[in-house]
Amino acid sequence: MRASSSSSSSSSSWMQSVQDSSNGFWDSLKKAAFVIGSGLFFLVAFRNSVTWHLQRFWGASGDFWQAQWTRLYTVFNRNEASLFFIGTMLVPTLFFWMFNGFLMIVDMTGKPAFITRYKIQQDKKSPVEVERVWRAVKKVLCNQLFLSVPLLVLTYTVMSWRGEPCAPELPTFHWVLLELAVCGLLEEVLFYYSHRLFHYPFFYKNIHKLHHEWTAPIGVVSLYAHPVEHVLSNMLPALIGPVLLGSHMATTSLWFSMALIVTSISHCGYHLPLLPSPEFHDFHHLKFNQCYGVLGVLDRLHGTDDKFRKTKEYERHTLLLSLTPLTKSIPDMPKKQVTSQPWTRPKNK
Numbered sequence: 001m002r003a004s005s006s007s008s009s010s011s012s013s014w015m016q017s018v019q020d021s022s023n024g025f026w027d028s029l030k031k032a033a034f035v036i037g038s039g040l041f042f043l044v045a046f047r048n049s050v051t052w053h054l055q056r057f058w059g060a061s062g063d064f065w066q067a068q069w070t071r072l073y074t075v076f077n078r079n080e081a082s083l084f085f086i087g088t089m090l091v092p093t094l095f096f097w098m099f100n101g102f103l104m105i106v107d108m109t110g111k112p113a114f115i116t117r118y119k120i121q122q123d124k125k126s127p128v129e130v131e132r133v134w135r136a137v138k139k140v141l142c143n144q145l146f147l148s149v150p151l152l153v154l155t156y157t158v159m160s161w162r163g164e165p166c167a168p169e170l171p172t173f174h175w176v177l178l179e180l181a182v183c184g185l186l187e188e189v190l191f192y193y194s195h196r197l198f199h200y201p202f203f204y205k206n207i208h209k210l211h212h213e214w215t216a217p218i219g220v221v222s223l224y225a226h227p228v229e230h231v232l233s234n235m236l237p238a239l240i241g242p243v244l245l246g247s248h249m250a251t252t253s254l255w256f257s258m259a260l261i262v263t264s265i266s267h268c269g270y271h272l273p274l275l276p277s278p279e280f281h282d283f284h285h286l287k288f289n290q291c292y293g294v295l296g297v298l299d300r301l302h303g304t305d306d307k308f309r310k311t312k313e314y315e316r317h318t319l320l321l322s323l324t325p326l327t328k329s330i331p332d333m334p335k336k337q338v339t340s341q342p343w344t345r346p347k348n349k
């Protein structure tokens with residue numbers, strides 16, 4: 001009797017938890033639809049005003065880019081597979097390593113001071129151990145060579161089956177802008193939810209923990225991840241936009257290059273003037289259970305940035321327009337005034 005009552009109570013609590021997670025899922029879905037919907041609305045409004053000026057600029061340079069593309073097309077004797085591979089793999093990868101190569105020298109030497117003075121987590125060890133950096137470099141190279149390359153071959157097959165990714169004519173400026181915005185929104189949604197999934201204890205322990213070895217990340221750590229995470233959280237959210245939209249290779253190349261530079265900046269650990277603020281994702285590496293997204297829109301909707309918004313880091317989360325480091329203009333509270341933190345690091349971290 002007791003057994004049956006306990007089994008019925010456990011089944012009702014199971015039903016309750018299924019219902020809760022299903023409500024949570026629909027709630028998340030409604031919120032995601034709201035973000036995409038309002039994003040598209042904004043884009044239409046945006047297109048009608050600002051892009052008119054940009055189109056005038058494009059009108060002048062558009063012919064130039066079209067001429068370059070036609071020349072490249074002729075040089076490669078219309079070998080679209082080679083063009084696709086160069087544009088979507090080699091070009092973005094080159095940007096990634098040029099940018100991160102420079103940052104790694106700064107990280108491993110602690111010089112020059114005009115960069116290191118912008119360090120976000122100033123209490124962390126600097127310079128970073130060379131061996132630790134090389135371990136990250138090797139992992140990133142493996143991910144790029146053994147996962148990104150085959151996935152891009154597959155992407156080329158899918159994209160050329162449904163369209164012409166290397167068409168002789170380049171897309172218009174408006175269209176490129178619209179596609180970049182849609183790709184950005186899709187990445188935000190897919191990255192946010194896959195990232196949150198990787199923070200469930202089982203997935204965290206077996207997959208995502210590797211990426212979080214770096215509580216004070218450096219640029220190259222952006223692709224330092226378990227193979228499953230590299231495919232599901234780094235590659236797929238960025239790939240889905242160009243595949244769904246049937247983007248031109250030139251747009252895809254631009255999008256991948258931008259996405260790689262943005263993720264490198266958000267991991268680099270320095271809040272440099274005139275570059276997007278890396279405070280949001282740096283805080284995620286520091287505290288683990290805050291700030292899961294890229295743009296932060298879904299974190300605001302789900303309240304996963306509530307603690308972040310009460311911190312000095314949030315006050316510094318802005319485009320730096322002067323040469324004074326934000327750690328100087330918005331200093332931390334003196335140690336004795338810091339009360340107990342409202343968050344604690346989960347045991348399995």
Ligand SMILES: [Zn+2]
Nearest residue numbers: 195199208284
């Ligand atoms: Zn994480």
Ligand SMILES: [Zn+2]
Nearest residue numbers: 211222267281
């Ligand atoms: Zn990260």
